[in-house]
Amino acid sequence: MRVIVADDHSLFRDGVVSLLEAAGFEVVGQVGDGRQAVDLVLKLKPDLILLDITMPHMGGLEALHQIRERAPAVQVVMLTVSDDEADLLEAMRSGAGGYLLKNLKAEEFLDLLGGLARGEAALTRQAASRVIHGLTQGAQSPGRGAQLTARELELLPLLVEGLPNRAIAQRLSVSENTVKYHVKAILQKLEAKNRTEAAMFAIRAGLVKPPR
Amino acid sequence: MHTEQVSHSHVVILSSGSLFSEGVASRLREHVGRVQVTLLDPRLPDLSTRLSSIGPIAVILDAADPWVVEKCPLNRLLGILPGARIIELDSQAQQVRVVTSEQYPAKDVNDLVDVIDGHLPA
Numbered sequence: 001m002r003v004i005v006a007d008d009h010s011l012f013r014d015g016v017v018s019l020l021e022a023a024g025f026e027v028v029g030q031v032g033d034g035r036q037a038v039d040l041v042l043k044l045k046p047d048l049i050l051l052d053i054t055m056p057h058m059g060g061l062e063a064l065h066q067i068r069e070r071a072p073a074v075q076v077v078m079l080t081v082s083d084d085e086a087d088l089l090e091a092m093r094s095g096a097g098g099y100l101l102k103n104l105k106a107e108e109f110l111d112l113l114g115g116l117a118r119g120e121a122a123l124t125r126q127a128a129s130r131v132i133h134g135l136t137q138g139a140q141s142p143g144r145g146a147q148l149t150a151r152e153l154e155l156l157p158l159l160v161e162g163l164p165n166r167a168i169a170q171r172l173s174v175s176e177n178t179v180k181y182h183v184k185a186i187l188q189k190l191e192a193k194n195r196t197e198a199a200m201f202a203i204r205a206g207l208v209k210p211p212r
Numbered sequence: 213m214h215t216e217q218v219s220h221s222h223v224v225i226l227s228s229g230s231l232f233s234e235g236v237a238s239r240l241r242e243h244v245g246r247v248q249v250t251l252l253d254p255r256l257p258d259l260s261t262r263l264s265s266i267g268p269i270a271v272i273l274d275a276a277d278p279w280v281v282e283k284c285p286l287n288r289l290l291g292i293l294p295g296a297r298i299i300e301l302d303s304q305a306q307q308v309r310v311v312t313s314e315q316y317p318a319k320d321v322n323d324l325v326d327v328i329d330g331h332l333p334a
Contacts, residue, residue, distance in 0.1 A: 009303070009304070010306065011301070011308075012235065014239055015231075015232060015234070015236045015237075015239050016235050018235055018239040018242070019231070019235050022238055081303065081304055102232065102303055103230060103303075104230075105228075105229040105231070105234075106229055106230070106234035106235065107229060109231050
């Protein structure tokens with residue numbers, strides 16, 4: 001299996017590379033930030049990339065999104081110190097093939113990576129249970145997007161396009177004040193601080209297709 | 213049996229199997245001839261005896277490894293190996309912390325004052 005390791009902690013990264021090589025993995029590259037990671041994945045098309053979450057220039061979760069979008073055949077496993085459930089769930093929802101903590105035993109780490117070839121997720125039992133719990137909870141409670149009215153859902157793509165209130169009003173044949181009212185309601189329901197945040201949430205949640 | 217030369221290049225890594233320390237051990241093992249690496253589990257009941265017997269020049273440990281923290285606190289390690297460098301790895305920072313110790317006889321306060329002033333006994 002051809003692997004890239006992306007981690008800004010070079011001593012840790014070097015050690016992981018050594019363990020991987022000793023276990024028979026072919027490490028084709030190693031980088032210290034998310035942007036380089038994306039570039040190298042596009043260039044080398046490895047089977048797997050191990051991504052740290054906290055890295056300079058571009059974090060691991062953003063790099064994950066870009067890799068899933070631009071090189072979907074490449075498996076991505078997060079390797080991080082972050083035990084934060086939000087990071088774990090975002091990574092798995094975004095298509096990561098696993099989420100491993102750096103305090104893992106070396107033997108277990110290599111076993112879990114070996115499982116990827118058999119189609120298994122690289123997750124410890126504890127992490128798997130947290131993912132199932134998190135996803136089940138998410139499914140049981142109505143999502144933020146589910147609270148939007150039909151009119152607000154109609155307006156949302158125009159907001160994603162970046163149109164100002166006046167242009168939205170013209171498109172929907174309503175007054176600018178009506179648009180302001182709906183935009184305010186959308187921001188509240190999506191718990192977004194501004195229009196950009198609302199637009200990003202709408203795209204990620206699949207409420208709106210990203211603009212071309 | 214270890215010769216004097218081997219003993220001085222010997223490094224012990226205390227690890228209960230953490231990814232970080234095992235990775236460092238794996239990389240250090242590639243420096244054959246410069247460093248001789250021995251991995252020891254901090255939970256070993258005869259750890260003190262083994263450490264004394266090996267007499268390493270340095271002991272490397274992962275400061276975040278719970279078993280190292282519990283079973284091998286620094287004062288214990290320095291008590292067993294007063295002349296060794298203790299090198300703590302930090303899996304979240306780009307640095308290592310090196311701890312060394314010096315031990316001198318101090319029969320009275322004058323000896324203590326000498327040590328404070330840096331007039332160290334031979």
